[in-house]
Amino acid sequence: MRIAYVLAGCLLLGSVAAQDVAAPKPQSPAKASATECMQQIQDLRQKAIDDWRAVVAEARESAKNRVEGQRVKAMPMRPDFGPVAKQASVFAKQFVGSDEAVPFLMMVVQMATDKAEQKAGIETMLDAHIDSPELAQMGGMLKSLSRMIDEDFAKSTMQRMLKSKDADVRGWALFAMHGPSIENADRDGEEYAAAKTAVLAACEVVTDQRLAKQIRGAINLREKYGVGCDSPDIAGIDLDGVEFKLSDYKGKVIFLDFWGDW
Amino acid sequence: MYPHERSLVEEMKDKPFALIGVNSDSSVEKAKAAIAKNNLNWRSFQNKGNGGEISKDWAVAGWPTVVILDENMKIHYRGHDGNAATKIAEELVAKMEAGNK
Numbered sequence: 536m537r538i539a540y541v542l543a544g545c546l547l548l549g550s551v552a553a554q555d556v557a558a559p560k561p562q563s564p565a566k567a568s569a570t571e572c573m574q575q576i577q578d579l580r581q582k583a584i585d586d587w588r589a590v591v592a593e594a595r596e597s598a599k600n601r602v603e604g605q606r607v608k609a610m611p612m613r614p615d616f617g618p619v620a621k622q623a624s625v626f627a628k629q630f631v632g633s634d635e636a637v638p639f640l641m642m643v644v645q646m647a648t649d650k651a652e653q654k655a656g657i658e659t660m661l662d663a664h665i666d667s668p669e670l671a672q673m674g675g676m677l678k679s680l681s682r683m684i685d686e687d688f689a690k691s692t693m694q695r696m697l698k699s700k701d702a703d704v705r706g707w708a709l710f711a712m713h714g715p716s717i718e719n720a721d722r723d724g725e726e727y728a729a730a731k732t733a734v735l736a737a738c739e740v741v742t743d744q745r746l747a748k749q750i751r752g753a754i755n756l757r758e759k760y761g762v763g764c765d766s767p768d769i770a771g772i773d774l775d776g777v778e779f780k781l782s783d784y785k786g787k788v789i790f791l792d793f794w795g796d797w
Numbered sequence: 798m799y800p801h802e803r804s805l806v807e808e809m810k811d812k813p814f815a816l817i818g819v820n821s822d823s824s825v826e827k828a829k830a831a832i833a834k835n836n837l838n839w840r841s842f843q844n845k846g847n848g849g850e851i852s853k854d855w856a857v858a859g860w861p862t863v864v865i866l867d868e869n870m871k872i873h874y875r876g877h878d879g880n881a882a883t884k885i886a887e888e889l890v891a892k893m894e895a896g897n898k
Contacts (some may be wrong), residue, residue: 667849766866766871773841774829774841793818793864794820795862
């Protein structure tokens with residue numbers, strides 16, 4: 536009986552001591568800063584890439600040392616970012632209500648393999664973070680959004696981004712909306728003129744120089760090197776090192792072919 | 798793409814038509830090997846031959862890219878569809894020949 540008491544006492548003491556030590560522990564993961572969490576995501580991403588490289592190397596090796604009748608391992612086309620997207624989604628929830636969630640949501644959208652998950656990530660950004668400057672990172676994605684999700688969703692996303700208080704967010708949306716007209720509309724027509732006016736106006740107020748450069752580049756391309764333009768001359772050397780110009784062939788229909796044998 | 802272009806050059810050799818390449822291979826040797834191997838029959842600029850980079854000036858974002866110019870060097874097509882490009886080139890040539898008659 537006495538032994539039992541002692542034992543119980545020890546257990547009690549032990550558990551108290553353990554509690555003392557362990558007490559701050561469950562708190563610490565929640566306290567990790569957004570920067571630390573993003574580092575974790577980057578590490579996971581790197582791991583996915585390293586794992587993939589290893590599998591590819593192994594598959595190459597198995598193909599090289601193939602034994603007759605033995606199957607050669609398949610080569611995955613890209614790393615499996617599923618776990619990265621999952622962890623990013625956990626962190627996004629952790630920072631819910633704060634704009635710190637946006638980079639994690641962006642990761643989910645970029646890396647999730649599931650369309651519904653991507654869509655939900657975008658919806659959350661539009662609903663809760665529409666004025667966050669971070670949302671401008673979606674800009675580069677907008678062009679492929681109709682392929683990623685569907686055309687209606689892409690259109691409504693751009694419309695909603697136009698209501699952001701952030702000039703870059705609005706600028707990216709505007710550029711994505713008018714991009715097709717800049718590329719293809721009749722250059723003397725109203726559609727082209729309207730699109731050009733709209734994106735150049737956006738250019739004046741954006742802070743993202745990458746965006747401004749893309750806008751000016753698209754217009755420059757269309758007005759110098761696009762259909763309807765008088766082609767700039769090309770002066771260069773041929774494969775034997777002999778100088779010549781494209782305009783040497785003026786007077787003929789020219790089929791200019793950008794090619795390579797890689 | 799090679800056989801199509803090669804046949805086009807052969808077919809149009811007596812017409813007001815020129816196929817000019819801009820070659821982006823990493824070396825002249827590589828380009829010349831491709832020419833020898835595939836019997837390629839057109840003249841090409843070296844993409845980086847003159848200090849600059851032609852494909853960069855032209856903002857070429859995908860290969861192959863084809864541009865069709867009329868006899869005054871006005872651009873009529875720019876894109877990646879060899880058949881569409883050829884059709885436009887043929888129409889322009891036909892128009893020139895009709896005008897000369």
